[in-house]
Amino acid sequence: MPKSAPTKAPKAAAAAPVRLSVRKTYKLYVGGTFPRSESGRTYLVDGDNVALASRKDARDAVVAARKAQPKWAGATAYNRGQVVYRIAEMVEARRAEFAALGVPAAEVDAAIDRLIWYAGWSDKIAQLAGNANPVAGPFFNISSPEPTGVVGVVAPASLLGLVSVVAPAIVTGNTVVVLAAGPQVAITLAEVLATSDVPGGVVNILTGHAAETAPWLASHDDVNALDLTGVTDPELAAELERTASGTLKRVLRPRGKVDFTADPGLRPMTALLETKTVWHPKGY
Amino acid sequence: MTATATSTGTLRALLHGLPGVDKVGVEARAAALGTRSVKTTAKAKAIDLAIRMVDLTTLEGADTPGKVRALSAKALRPDPADPGCPSVAAVCVYPSMVPTAAAVLAGSGVHVASVATAFPSGQAPLDVKLADTRDAVAAGADEIDMVISRGAFLAGDYAKVFDEIVAVKEACGAAHLKVILETGELGTYDNVRRASWLAMLAGADFIKTSTGKVPVAATLPVTLIMLEAVRDFRAEHGRQVGVKPAGGIRTTKDAIKYLVLINETVGDDWLSPDWFRFGASSLLNDLLMQHTKLTTGHYAGPDYFTLD
Numbered sequence: 001m002p003k004s005a006p007t008k009a010p011k012a013a014a015a016a017p018v019r020l021s022v023r024k025t026y027k028l029y030v031g032g033t034f035p036r037s038e039s040g041r042t043y044l045v046d047g048d049n050v051a052l053a054s055r056k057d058a059r060d061a062v063v064a065a066r067k068a069q070p071k072w073a074g075a076t077a078y079n080r081g082q083v084v085y086r087i088a089e090m091v092e093a094r095r096a097e098f099a100a101l102g103v104p105a106a107e108v109d110a111a112i113d114r115l116i117w118y119a120g121w122s123d124k125i126a127q128l129a130g131n132a133n134p135v136a137g138p139f140f141n142i143s144s145p146e147p148t149g150v151v152g153v154v155a156p157a158s159l160l161g162l163v164s165v166v167a168p169a170i171v172t173g174n175t176v177v178v179l180a181a182g183p184q185v186a187i188t189l190a191e192v193l194a195t196s197d198v199p200g201g202v203v204n205i206l207t208g209h210a211a212e213t214a215p216w217l218a219s220h221d222d223v224n225a226l227d228l229t230g231v232t233d234p235e236l237a238a239e240l241e242r243t244a245s246g247t248l249k250r251v252l253r254p255r256g257k258v259d260f261t262a263d264p265g266l267r268p269m270t271a272l273l274e275t276k277t278v279w280h281p282k283g284y
Numbered sequence: 285m286t287a288t289a290t291s292t293g294t295l296r297a298l299l300h301g302l303p304g305v306d307k308v309g310v311e312a313r314a315a316a317l318g319t320r321s322v323k324t325t326a327k328a329k330a331i332d333l334a335i336r337m338v339d340l341t342t343l344e345g346a347d348t349p350g351k352v353r354a355l356s357a358k359a360l361r362p363d364p365a366d367p368g369c370p371s372v373a374a375v376c377v378y379p380s381m382v383p384t385a386a387a388v389l390a391g392s393g394v395h396v397a398s399v400a401t402a403f404p405s406g407q408a409p410l411d412v413k414l415a416d417t418r419d420a421v422a423a424g425a426d427e428i429d430m431v432i433s434r435g436a437f438l439a440g441d442y443a444k445v446f447d448e449i450v451a452v453k454e455a456c457g458a459a460h461l462k463v464i465l466e467t468g469e470l471g472t473y474d475n476v477r478r479a480s481w482l483a484m485l486a487g488a489d490f491i492k493t494s495t496g497k498v499p500v501a502a503t504l505p506v507t508l509i510m511l512e513a514v515r516d517f518r519a520e521h522g523r524q525v526g527v528k529p530a531g532g533i534r535t536t537k538d539a540i541k542y543l544v545l546i547n548e549t550v551g552d553d554w555l556s557p558d559w560f561r562f563g564a565s566s567l568l569n570d571l572l573m574q575h576t577k578l579t580t581g582h583y584a585g586p587d588y589f590t591l592d
Contacts, residue, residue, distance in 0.1 A: 059583055066586075222585025246582075 029190035031064030032200020068201025073173035081122030147173030149224035152217035168268035356388035386424030398425035449486035462490035468500030501531025530563025
């Protein structure tokens with residue numbers, strides 16, 4: 001039906017009861033479910049009610065991420081690639097929703113392409129980040145990349161930015177706790193994740209003020225790495241880096257402003273990998 | 285009282301004369317008490333008390349002397365990084381592991397508890413159960429966790445259950461006797477109340493909810509009923525009996541709910557490791573993580589604590 005059709009409403013409609021619109025509250029995404037903040041707090045973003053995450057929500061999200069991590073890392077790279085590909089398919093199906101939130105079509109395209117790109121890397125990154133090392137003895141000496149574990153991510157506001165920090169972390173077998181800046185877009189992406197094949201807990205998304213929750217992730221003993229791509233305040237970033245050093249976390253802090261439309265290269269993936277080296281006797 | 289109530293008829297009259305449990309009421313009461321907020325200094329005290337109340341338990345077929353030694357060392361000093369962290373109440377093991385645990389814990393004040401009487405089913409002849417108990421005590425256990433014959437209890441043969449507890453209590457000698465009711469198998473709250481009274485009448489020093497080997501273990505409502513039973517029993521007979529929920533208590537939050545339940549049901553007298561215990565293994569690490577959070581100011585992770 002053409003878009004101009006609703007202007008010519010039937011006369012009976014005037015007497016019909018007014019339908020109240022059902023407005024959505026944007027809730028957190030933790031362990032595959034959508035809870036409100038345990039603090040009960042919300043804040044308004046562009047007229048929408050959004051849950052305001054507290055430090056305890058961050059703690060719960062880390063528990064969920066830790067619980068999901070071994071199984072996700074244990075899935076085959078091929079399987080993880082398929083799951084990330086599936087996210088791209090589901091974003092495709094929700095174009096209208098992202099458009100309604102003001103995300104340009106070109107950015108949705110770019111986000112989908114980015115997901116597909118990382119999905120492809122899933123079973124190829126080990127060939128580039130790993131190695132068979134020549135050693136002076138009768139051994140196979142093999143270095144292979146392993147996921148770092150639970151990654152705290154302070155995400156940028158845009159959809160493309162969000163996808164560009166989450167996808168490289170999870171595709172290699174990490175699980176993430178994301179502090180999102182653009183809450184409606186991030187929670188819409190969470191709805192995408194919940195309806196794709198991503199196991200609950202692999203991606204956890206908290207909305208609210210990163211300056212409030214990020215320090216708790218930075219000091220948390222059970223968070224293994226911190227991605228500060230979305231931190232705009234250099235002082236906060238420096239403080240988070242200092243705090244993270246207390247537990248020897250890996251910290252990914254890009255220099256300068258990141259251009260998410262550019263080719264990200266392998267760094268976003270390799271920064272969140274650990275190298276495991278195995279010595280194996282050759283037997284002759 | 286205890287000496288006379290030994291025939292099934294007398295016991296039946298007594299136990300079935302107890303007031304019935306209001307199922308909806310007890311569940312609502314337990315749920316309401318579970319919502320109390322315990323924070324900051326009160327929380328720190330609650331966590332320390334809960335650590336002191338833990339019966340650190342390992343009851344696996346795969347238990348080795350090495351594992352029991354490690355567990356006993358952990359019982360003495362749960363958090364080696366923090367000298368202020370108290371020891372737990374006891375280590376609970378199978379009889380074969382009692383000498384190993386006793387060797388580590390001797391003279392420390394941490395008790396050695398042993399399950400006995402054909403744990404966990406209790407389906408063995410009485411003389412086997414008594415021999416099991418005597419062996420455990422001889423090996424150095426100063427607390428015995430016995431199971432009742434649920435089969436006999438459910439069949440209404442109260443005298444048999446009563447006599448067994450009396451006999452095991454005698455075999456224990458100086459050791460404390462904890463009687464496991466296995467509430468998950470008793471079916472109704474009324475039966476929990478009856479079994480609690482039966483065990484106390486027969487001479488139990490503690491009544492304990494579960495073996496941890498059946499799907500339904502300790503719950504708040506069941507513990508509430510048992511706390512009411514020990515309170516009423518003391519009012520009637522002047523003897524205080526302890527309570528030990530076991531199985532399924534894994535988080536600090538859960539443990540604090542139990543402490544609130546004690547405080548509101550039986551009061552201060554039971555808020556001590558002498559009268560209340562948690563039968564648990566994974567609970568201790570969560571308590572330690574919360575303890576660390578309160579002392580260091582940041583969240584702790586399981587990687588920093590031993591598995592057993």
